[in-house]
Amino acid sequence: xxxFMRDEDREAHEAEMVAYTTLKVAHQFLxxxxxxxxxxxTQLTTLDLTGNPGIVxxxxxxxxxxxxxxxxxxxxxxxxxNIKVIYNLRELKTVHLANCKNIKDSLDPFSACxxxxxxxxxxxxxxxxxxxxxxxxxxxxxxxxSCELSGDLQHLSSCTAMKYLKFNGAVDLxxxxxxxxxxxxxxxxxxxxTSVSGALGALAG
Numbered sequence: 001x002x003x004f005m006r007d008e009d010r011e012a013h014e015a016e017m018v019a020y021t022t023l024k025v026a027h028q029f030l031x032x033x034x035x036x037x038x039x040x041x042t043q044l045t046t047l048d049l050t051g052n053p054g055i056v057x058x059x060x061x062x063x064x065x066x067x068x069x070x071x072x073x074x075x076x077x078x079x080x081x082n083i084k085v086i087y088n089l090r091e092l093k094t095v096h097l098a099n100c101k102n103i104k105d106s107l108d109p110f111s112a113c114x115x116x117x118x119x120x121x122x123x124x125x126x127x128x129x130x131x132x133x134x135x136x137x138x139x140x141x142x143x144x145x146s147c148e149l150s151g152d153l154q155h156l157s158s159c160t161a162m163k164y165l166k167f168n169g170a171v172d173l174x175x176x177x178x179x180x181x182x183x184x185x186x187x188x189x190x191x192x193x194t195s196v197s198g199a200l201g202a203l204a205g
Contacts, residue, residue, distance in 0.1 A: 020041065020043055020044075021043055021044055021045045021046065021067075022044070022045065022046040023038065023041065023044055023046065023047050023048070024046065024048040025048070025049060025052070026048050026049065026050035026051055026052075026072075027050065027051040027052070028052060029052065029054055030049065030052045030054060030055055031054045031055065032054070032055050032056050032057050032078075034055065035055055035057050035061060036061070039061045039062060039064050039065060040064075041065075042064055042065060042066070042067070043067055044065050044067065044068055045067050045068060045069045045070065045091075046068075046069065046070040046072075047062075047065065047068060047070065047071055047072065047073075048070070048072040049072065049073045049076055050072055050073070050074045050075060050076070050096075051074070051075045051076070052073075052075075052076050052078075053075065053076060053077040053078050054078060055076055055078050055079065056078035056079075056080075057078070057079060057080075058079070058080060058081035058082075059073075059079060059081060059082075059083060059085045059103070060081065060084075060085055062085050062089070063085045063088040063089070065089065066088060066089065066090075066091070067091060068089050068091060068092060069091050069092060069093045069094065069115075070092075070093060070094040071089070071092060071094065071095050071096065072094065072096040073096065073097060073100060074096045074097070074098045074099060074100075074120070075098070075099045075100075076100055077099065077100065077101065077102065078102075079100050079102060079103055080102035080103060080104075081102075081103065081104075082103070082104065082105040083097075083103060083105045083109050083126070084105070084109055085109075086109035086110060086112060086113065087109050087112045089112075089113070090112055090113070090114070090115070091115060092113045092115065092116055093115050093116060093117045093118070094116075094117065094118045094119075095110075095113070095116065095118070095119050095120070095121075096118075096120045097120065097121050097124045097126070098120045098121065098122050098123050098124065098143070099122070099123035099124065100123075100124045100125070101123060101124060101125050102125060103124055103125050103126065104125035104126070104127070105125075105126055105127075106126070106127065106128035106129070106132075107126060107128055107129070107130060107131075107132045107133055107149075108128075108132050109132075110132050110133055110135075110136060111132040111133075111135040111136075112135075113135075113136055114135065114136065114137070114138070115138060116136045116138060116139055117138055117139060117140050117141065118139075118140060118141040118142075119133075119136070119139060119141065119142050119143070119144075120141070120143040121143070121144050121147055122143050122144055122145040122146060122147065122166075123145075123146065123147075124147065126144075126147055126149075127147060127148035127149060127150075128148075128149065128150060128151075129149075129150055129151035129155075130149050130150070130151045130152075130153065130155055130156065130173065131151055131155045133155070133156060133159070134155040134156055134157070134158050134159065135158075136159060137158050137159055137160070137161070138159075138161055139159045139161065139162060140161050140162060140163045140164070140185075141162075141163060141164045141165075142159075142162065142164070142165050142166070142167075143164070143166045144166065144167055144170060145166050145167065145168040145169055145170075145190075146168065146169040146170070147167075147169075147170055148170070148172070149167065149170040149172065149173055150170075150172035150173060150174075151172075151173065151174070152173075152174055152175040152179075153167075153173055153174070153175045153179040153180075153196055154175050154176075154178065154179045155179075156179050157178075157179045157180075157181075157182060159183070160182045160183055160184070160185075161183075161185060162180075162183045162185065162186055163185050163186060163187050163188075164186075164187060164188045165180075165183075165186065165188070165189050165190070166188070166189075166190040167190065167191050167194055167196075168190050168191070168192045168193060168194075169192070169193045169194075170193075170194050171193055171194060171195065172194075172195065173191070173194040173195060173196055174194075174195040174196060175196055176196065176197060177196065177197075
């Protein structure tokens with residue numbers, strides 16, 4: 001039993017458990033077969049594959065990682081397909097899909113991510129109405145520069161925990177600045193080259 005482990009054995013066991021739940025293999029030039037082994041680690045809470053363009057795959061197999069809280073695949077340009085798997089990953093707090101231009105889908109799956117705190121999708125192929133993000137009421141960071149997004153930003157008024165919000169270049173976004181009136185913790189707002197307009201008074205709070 002663990003209670004009778006020597007101190008050094010217990011430390012080794014705890015280190016093994018950390019490795020089992022956290023996997024960071026950024027910039028290691030992994031190839032597609034690696035993903036097949038990774039998804040067998042069903043207790044993973046953090047998966048960071050940043051900068052591994054050699055993984056040519058969809059995200060579908062990640063549906064087995066039901067405990068996943070942090071999914072970071074920035075610059076994994078070989079990833080493609082949709083993000084329907086997000087519907088199965090209800091514990092997600094961080095999603096980083098930046099520069100994954102071949103991942104193409106709407107934002108609908110994010111409506112299932114009620115624990116989401118940080119979403120970075122700039123440079124990805126995600127597009128469409130921002131309405132689903134209104135269900136992510138704990139969202140603090142949203143970076144969606146140059147994405148082909150549309151709709152009225154009023155849908156985001158429920159995201160009152162927002163701190164950093166960047167939509168530069170999302171030319172089809174519309175509405176007034178009233179959506180931000182309840183975002184009392186907002187530190188940075190960037191809406192350059194969008195169709196959002198209106199008085200700045202909504203930001204006075």
